[in-house]
Amino acid sequence: MILGHDIDDNSTQTSQKFRNIKVIKLINPVTIYFIVLFGVIVYGSFRYSTTYIPFYQRNIESYAAHSLVKVGCVIGANNNDETKYYVNRTEELARNGSKFILWSEAIAYINDTTQYNELEQGIKNISQMYNTYIGFTYSDASSSNGKIYNKLTVMSPNGDILINYAKSNLVPFVENKVTAGPEILQTNITSDFGTIGGAICFDYNFPRLISQASKNNVDFMIQPSDTWVSSYRYVN
């Protein structure tokens, strides 16, 4: 009996040891790291998802009084690359009193300088007629070297070009055909908005570019982005 007891005790101890080893193996710094990382990514994705938590993709009129809204956005529609259409939408917003109108990323496609001049002239007409600032965007394939740039040009109410920027941080693979511009944040002083600055979409992930905004005391940063996609084409 005594012997039997001894054996029993031994086997319990052994299996307990064995269990401890298993527990130690599962809960170690590496697995804890991955569990925390997983939690952060899931939570981050949830916060980022506009399906559950609407953020910038809400129509501004749903939370701001129409009389207070002085900015307007023109949003690219997948099935439409007609420059005239977007210039027309821009005029509609200007007529309604927008003081700053911004296009989402790379709306127009500019093949040559004739097309560019037409776009610039159309924007200039609207800026001057309605005394408004317009940030317009285009894939610029007009340069003679055959390169394509992802551009943001901002025009003042006087018809002067304040910012003429080519996206400098390109999305890998997606923008393989695009050439990056210099990584210098463009700013300019305006009488209505203070110092304005602009960069495009993915650029905002890069502190070495965006931190130039604080060095230049920028008051108003604009960000045309492809992630604006929504069911309405433009808001005011």
Ligand SMILES: *[C@@H]1O[C@H](CO)[C@@H](O)[C@H](O)[C@H]1NC(C)=O
């Ligand atoms: C511009 O939009 C107006 C409606 O706001 C429309 O009547 C007109 O035909 C449009 N013009 C062009 C060139 O698309």
Ligand SMILES: *[C@@H]1O[C@H](CO)[C@@H](O)[C@H](O)[C@H]1NC(C)=O
């Ligand atoms: C620019 O050229 C491409 C191909 O060369 C063509 O598919 C596109 O329709 C042109 N865009 C404009 C606005 O002329």
Ligand SMILES: *[C@@H]1O[C@H](CO)[C@@H](O)[C@H](O)[C@H]1NC(C)=O
């Ligand atoms: C700009 O305005 C001028 C004169 O008002 C007009 O002749 C021209 O057609 C306009 N250009 C565009 C692209 O709307």
Ligand SMILES: *[C@@H]1O[C@H](CO)[C@@H](O)[C@H](O)[C@H]1NC(C)=O
């Ligand atoms: C600022 O805008 C003016 C036009 O108002 C332009 O002549 C000047 O080149 C711009 N400055 C920069 C740094 O782009």
Ligand SMILES: *[C@@H]1O[C@H](CO)[C@@H](O)[C@H](O)[C@H]1NC(C)=O
């Ligand atoms: C312009 O204002 C009118 C009247 O408030 C509104 O019905 C119309 O939708 C507005 N147009 C745009 C493009 O915001």
